[in-house]
Amino acid sequence: MKVNYSFFYLTLISIVISSCAIKRQVVPFKTTQIDRDAIKIELQQKQVFAFKDQGVFFSNDFPSARINQLEKENDSTYSIVIKSENRPINPSPWFAFKVWGTPHKNVYINLKYPEDKHRYEPKITTNYVDWKNVANVKLSADKKQANFKVQLLTDTLIIAAQEIISAAQSYQWMDKFAAEKSLNKQIIGYSIGGKPIIALNTTKSDGKKIIVVLSRQHPPEVSGYMAMVEFVETLTGNTEEARNFLKNYELVIIPMINPDGVDEGNWRHSFAGVDLNRDWTDFKQPETRAVKEYLLNMVKQQNAKVYFALDFHSTYSDVLYTNEDRNDTNKPGLVNNWVKGLHDFEGSKKTEVKPSGNGGNVSKAWLGRVLNAEALTYEVGDNTPRPYLKQKAKKVAEVLMAELK
Numbered sequence: 001m002k003v004n005y006s007f008f009y010l011t012l013i014s015i016v017i018s019s020c021a022i023k024r025q026v027v028p029f030k031t032t033q034i035d036r037d038a039i040k041i042e043l044q045q046k047q048v049f050a051f052k053d054q055g056v057f058f059s060n061d062f063p064s065a066r067i068n069q070l071e072k073e074n075d076s077t078y079s080i081v082i083k084s085e086n087r088p089i090n091p092s093p094w095f096a097f098k099v100w101g102t103p104h105k106n107v108y109i110n111l112k113y114p115e116d117k118h119r120y121e122p123k124i125t126t127n128y129v130d131w132k133n134v135a136n137v138k139l140s141a142d143k144k145q146a147n148f149k150v151q152l153l154t155d156t157l158i159i160a161a162q163e164i165i166s167a168a169q170s171y172q173w174m175d176k177f178a179a180e181k182s183l184n185k186q187i188i189g190y191s192i193g194g195k196p197i198i199a200l201n202t203t204k205s206d207g208k209k210i211i212v213v214l215s216r217q218h219p220p221e222v223s224g225y226m227a228m229v230e231f232v233e234t235l236t237g238n239t240e241e242a243r244n245f246l247k248n249y250e251l252v253i254i255p256m257i258n259p260d261g262v263d264e265g266n267w268r269h270s271f272a273g274v275d276l277n278r279d280w281t282d283f284k285q286p287e288t289r290a291v292k293e294y295l296l297n298m299v300k301q302q303n304a305k306v307y308f309a310l311d312f313h314s315t316y317s318d319v320l321y322t323n324e325d326r327n328d329t330n331k332p333g334l335v336n337n338w339v340k341g342l343h344d345f346e347g348s349k350k351t352e353v354k355p356s357g358n359g360g361n362v363s364k365a366w367l368g369r370v371l372n373a374e375a376l377t378y379e380v381g382d383n384t385p386r387p388y389l390k391q392k393a394k395k396v397a398e399v400l401m402a403e404l405k
């Protein structure tokens, strides 16, 4: 298992590097041992692809990167092959890489998907913060290739399927958010790759009424993660509504359920090659089991009820997946009224609502079936404009607070 050992050492090196780089009070959570036998996907060879004669360099040696193969077609044209971590898989062909070299040189990039079709509009940044869409991306007729040009800068360019938010970036946000809002923060389990699964919870209520927020079971679903951040920031905001809300309800947030998949640049799965949001009946995976046991223990110990639960995801367009059976929940009518509040805000362009059975193996079904929560999957479109997805997430938080007054 040569690949797995090299991954282990790479992880050790990256931990050392990241602990040198971060000098603030933020201490990265300790990772634990990697369960190498449980890794069932092909890990990438993280490396620098150097074309010294042409003055062009690429890298997939950073969290969330994905290049499966890279070939020089000619002095200025390079093909990047993108494959999934394992199969079968829902098609979310994630890619991310760095490119640098002779400033002002034009480089032509062919993204190639041997078994899939191009989905995400390539985005570019030099600082992980200011992203914009790559201009003039041309697709082949079968959509198995996407071609575009970039002009190299003196700074390294980062090109990715969506904005990159790695596990480490998410842990840093959790540290800052928990400190600012005086939240409890605890490690509730570990991923197969030894990364912590973290829960944040508010402490100003008696803990009898709980709201659950989940996110990032699926690595590329960054627009859903962005909405999650805005949603919980609003529920913990410096407003009278939020202060009253948190006196009555405990907010529990588990922002990063698949840190291994996120950092490996996976399309969808965990290190086990499993879609975690299809594991909510069997709970065979450490990541989903950690969430389940934490929530069940909390409900039991606090003699609490979960009123509302949202799991944030992304797909082709904004949509809400609700549970069909909502008669015996802890707060009947809440999802109906909340959707109505959202639709009133949206005017003529109303978010589609798709109910499905409570018996399924996805989180919202388990949250409804076992915890009797009003629960749903909150899907944000891949291309939903970022300012609008934030505005909408803020609004749904405000509607929730108004409904639970």
Ligand SMILES: [Zn+2]
Binding pocket: 218, 221, 277, 313, 314
């Ligand atoms: Zn998803």
